Amino acid sequence: MSEKKLDVICLGAAVVDIPLRPVSRDMFDIESYPVDKIAMTVGGDAMNEATIISRLGFKTGIIACIGDDAAGQFILRSCKKDNIDVEGIKIDPNIDTSMNIGLVTEDGERTFVTNRNGSLWKENIEHVDFEKMKQAKILSLASIFNCPLLDGKALVEIFKVAKAEGMTITADMIKPRLGETLDDIKEALSYVDYFFPNFDEACLMTGETDEAKVADVLYNCGVKNVVMKIGKRGCYIRNADGAMIVPACKGVTAIDTIGAGDNFASGFISAILQGKNIRECGVYANCTAAISVQHTGATSGVQNKEMVEEMLAKYHRDYIL
Ligand code: ADP
Ligand code: NA
Numbered sequence: 465m466s467e468k469k470l471d472v473i474c475l476g477a478a479v480v481d482i483p484l485r486p487v488s489r490d491m492f493d494i495e496s497y498p499v500d501k502i503a504m505t506v507g508g509d510a511m512n513e514a515t516i517i518s519r520l521g522f523k524t525g526i527i528a529c530i531g532d533d534a535a536g537q538f539i540l541r542s543c544k545k546d547n548i549d550v551e552g553i554k555i556d557p558n559i560d561t562s563m564n565i566g567l568v569t570e571d572g573e574r575t576f577v578t579n580r581n582g583s584l585w586k587e588n589i590e591h592v593d594f595e596k597m598k599q600a601k602i603l604s605l606a607s608i609f610n611c612p613l614l615d616g617k618a619l620v621e622i623f624k625v626a627k628a629e630g631m632t633i634t635a636d637m638i639k640p641r642l643g644e645t646l647d648d649i650k651e652a653l654s655y656v657d658y659f660f661p662n663f664d665e666a667c668l669m670t671g672e673t674d675e676a677k678v679a680d681v682l683y684n685c686g687v688k689n690v691v692m693k694i695g696k697r698g699c700y701i702r703n704a705d706g707a708m709i710v711p712a713c714k715g716v717t718a719i720d721t722i723g724a725g726d727n728f729a730s731g732f733i734s735a736i737l738q739g740k741n742i743r744e745c746g747v748y749a750n751c752t753a754a755i756s757v758q759h760t761g762a763t764s765g766v767q768n769k770e771m772v773e774e775m776l777a778k779y780h781r782d783y784i785l
Contacts, residue, residue, distance in 0.1 A: 476510030476606030509606035516730035525549030535561035552596035588613035623655035654686030710746030713754035723762020
């Protein structure tokens with residue numbers, strides 16, 4: 465095969481988050497409400513994944529749509545800083561870049577204020593630059609259901625093109641926003657080489673609650689490798705060779721699991737690119753996610769490959785004993 469320009473292309477959402485903390489439930493009783501910090505951060509599944517994969521040393525691009533606005537420029541600037549190829553980002557002057565205001569109380573309760581007309585809700589197959597996509601070895605569909613217009617039918621169309629190019633396809637998911645079911649994505653899943661749902665999402669999709677059964681249902685949809693995230697227990701992998709659990713890193717105190725899933729997928733994809741076997745990919749993914757959960761936010765933990773390698777060395781010491 466001809467030399468590929470990119471290792472990975474991440475397709476999905478690139479948004480701006482504005483976390484506000486600490487706030488209290490009676491904030492409307494106060495005329496001007498002070499918080500410790502107000503700052504924009506980049507977010508969105510594709511943005512988070514691309515950022516981490518790029519930091520882990522791979523040539524990474526994003527396919528997403530943003531508006532012709534300040535939030536969109538902020539995203540582009542962040543991509544530049546993290547060495548992410550932005551040729552696949554479509555600036556659509558008719559939409560506003562999605563911004564999420566996160567309100568977090570002292571004791572960790574949270575809610576989000578989101579724009580129901582933002583780019584996340586408007587992104588569709590027309591925004592997908594197929595020529596850009598074909599430049600990569602791996603297509604990562606950052607999360608099924610995150611951009612609702614990228615529905616099962618659109619994904620089948622996209623995945624067919626990727627497969628015709630010999631690309632590996634990975635996909636994460638979030639809980640459906642519009643009541644979609646497994647039937648809606650079954651055909652799309654049959655193209656997926658590595659699928660990264662977490663256990664709750666996978667239960668919801670399959671209607672099963674037993675780990676093995678949940679994974680079997682997804683495997684029987686044609687997913688080559690079901691890689692189910694099971695929180696502090698690590699991940700459960702089901703493929704043609706059977707099933708195994710790859711345990712999580714020991715001795716980790718999780719302070720913020722936001723973006724843990726994105727970091728897990730990023731680690732896993734980076735390990736595939738390093739030619740590791742599936743168990744080693746699971747270990748590498750667990751190590752990447754473990755760093756993430758010890759920091760606030762999705763991209764403030766993992767800064768470089770050395771951090772993951774250090775965690776990996778500790779992992780192997782912990783599990784040999
Ligand atoms: P999601 O963030 O998608 O809900 P999980 O909560 O299952 O997914 O977490 C993703 C990954 O983060 C896990 O598979 C695991 O590798 C890692 N992880 C989460 N919590 C912990 C923890 N307490 N200790 C070590 N690793 C963790
Ligand atoms: Na997730």
